[in-house]
Amino acid sequence: MKRFLIAAMAFLCCTGICFASGKAPKAPKQPDREVVYQTNLHCKSCAAKIQDNIAFEKGVKDLEIQVDEKTVRVVYNPAKTDSQKLAEAIRDLGYTAEIISDKEL
């Protein structure tokens, strides 16, 4: 039993060391960006559709839709997506998406 425990500990240590040494150096984290799109959405159903889909796009961290102004504000991680990909995702839902602003936070 004692031998088994020693062997298990050794295995865990070796695995940990291997993982640690094999890990690539972490790239400096890019600040999040905020993009605002002008769209042709016109009602709360449109807002719900954009909300339920864009919230689950890769890299999206926050989302706000203004029905009156027909705008969609998205905060995203630029390492995972970009404003063009997000615009395409909005267009796939059947709406126009023109970038009004795209800035670092």
Add this chain to the structure above:
Amino acid sequence: MAIHRTLFRTIYSSLALFAGLAFTAKAQQIDTTGIYGERQDTLSASVFTAQRAGNYLSKLGDNRTEVISAAGLCKMACCNLAESFENSASVTVGYSDAVTGARQIRLLGQNGIYTQMLDENRPVMRGLNAPFGLNYVPGQWLESIQIAKGVTSVINGVESMTGQINMEHRKPTDEKPLFVQASAMNDSKCDLNIASSLQLDEMEKWSTVILAHLSGNFAEHDMNADGFKDDPSQRTMALANRWLYYAPSGLQVRFGLSAVADSRLGGQVESLGNGRWMADVTNRSIDGYVKVGVPLNETNSQNIAFVLDITDQQMQSRYGNRMFNPLMPVTSSPALMPAGIGYRFYNANQQSLFFNSLYQNELNESHKFTLGLSALADWYSDVLTSDCYTTTAMNDLGVFGEYTFHRSDVLSVITGLRADLYGFDKFRFSPRLTVKYMPEEHWVFRANAGRGIRYSNPLIDNFGVLSSSKPVNARELGHPLEESWTAGANVTWYLPFDKKEKTYLSLDWFNTTFSEQVLVGYYADRIDFSLLSAAPGARSYTNNLQLDFSTEPVRGFTATLTARLTDPRQNLPCQSDDIKPMTSLYKGVLNLQYATRLSRWIFDFTASVNGPCRVWDFMKGIEIDGKEYYTDGYTDVYPLLYAQVTRRFKGFDIYLGGENLTGYTQPCPIIDADTPFGTGFDASCVWGPLMGVKLYAGIRMTIWKKE
């Protein structure tokens, strides 16, 4: 009766023609959403964040209106409409009896029969559909529910005495070609709901939504070991198809069909053999409707609308120990039933017709009026055990007018007057007044008052009495009119520091006083129905006070606290005081929700404290575990806890939750459960939960329409 049925069939078959004619109306470049359009009703309809409000008070409503949104309907299992009110203090949901699973709501301390139920502004759940109607509307079919307190518009009649609950279903215009929800509970209850909204042409003139529901349970439970199932074995199937035609001219036609079939078997557990006591209820209903809105000028300041709704319902129920034979016609001889105590038999048919026509004219921004004619008819035929088979027609022809004065957003005054001819011989005027005053953006004051009138249906309105062995004289009264006056006021203060108006404090008070009402009195040896007017000096009224507080202290975390006090009074000869029996005197609800930034995780927690009810005097002598249980004449105060965790993914959500986590159940909900064929047997004195802890898991899947 034959004439009525012929008329019914003729009107039913002309639905298509009626809709067809509407399409030929002259095209005009206008919009008709003013009449029977979708409600613009959210806290702030213009800003959507990833977190959505669940329950909230509408700032826009002229009446004090609580909205349960689509997000609110996902906070709990909400398998059906009854369960959708669990986190509302305004509405209390209870069981009519302990054997059939029939549910009833209470608003302002009064039975749900005094609350008008609307399906997108059409009166529904009337008559035979009232006892089980709440079970037949799947929560997942709904987009939102609005609960308006006090008297409301006269346009849909004056049956709303304590308030109005309007259900908004999933829309044909929703861009969701497929929605599927499935859930299962640890008590073996399973639910499946499917919805499909389809837009059929490029211009989206034609759209339709198909809604389907299937539910049932497969095991029986008897947690309190009284020999009776806690929930009946049941199978429910519902199907609906709704259509919308929206012309560029502004003409709107909405029509649809729905059907429900439900069978349930409650009573003693099967292991007790063939001689056991059973409650066997089968319901079938079919409903068809057409709504047409026609603009009369280019600005839509003048328009007309028509609504036609036709329903056919059947209920067949048997209490005793013989299984119900579904092939038995409604007019079957009661002699087929074994005679004796503990046996009952109630079969009924109902055909209903509702017609409403409206003319609306918005003279300018300040003045608007609506004029209309309406007709409501119910044809009942029913038989109760050894009573005679009877048929009854209840008619209401009405003419109404409503004037609305607006002074920008500051003041709204709505005055309405209806004149109704009931049964061609009783004439009634019903005035109503609603005032909303918003002196500045953070304060809203509301007040309303008016008369309510409805035909009573003593047996169906008190469906629980059928699960009692005691003699019932409900049918001797016929269908008298019940009449009440309701007045109330509300003040809501939106705290100025919260720009999103999610922090508010609201206080409301309502009084409902009956001038005529069917009274139900429970004695040890009988259940006695009588009229309020027949007892000189008798009074029946409730006062209701409610405080609501809601806030979002940090983004994603919302807390809502509600407290309600009810003072229900009713003079009954069977009671030693005037406190209305079986009505909870207070309720407190705390609802907490936390949603992560993109609502990928949602945590919901609801706790409620349910106040005591005055019991029937005859219940004071009931012994539980050898002791008199209701010595002070009141029921227990009990807590209820609900919790749910939802994980959302792209296109689907999964959720896990629990109901009644404290496990509290009403002790001995069935009186004389050991002798169901004895004279004292009564399963209708229910005031608390019948099932202990329930755990459930479910999945919701949505496919959105893509470009």
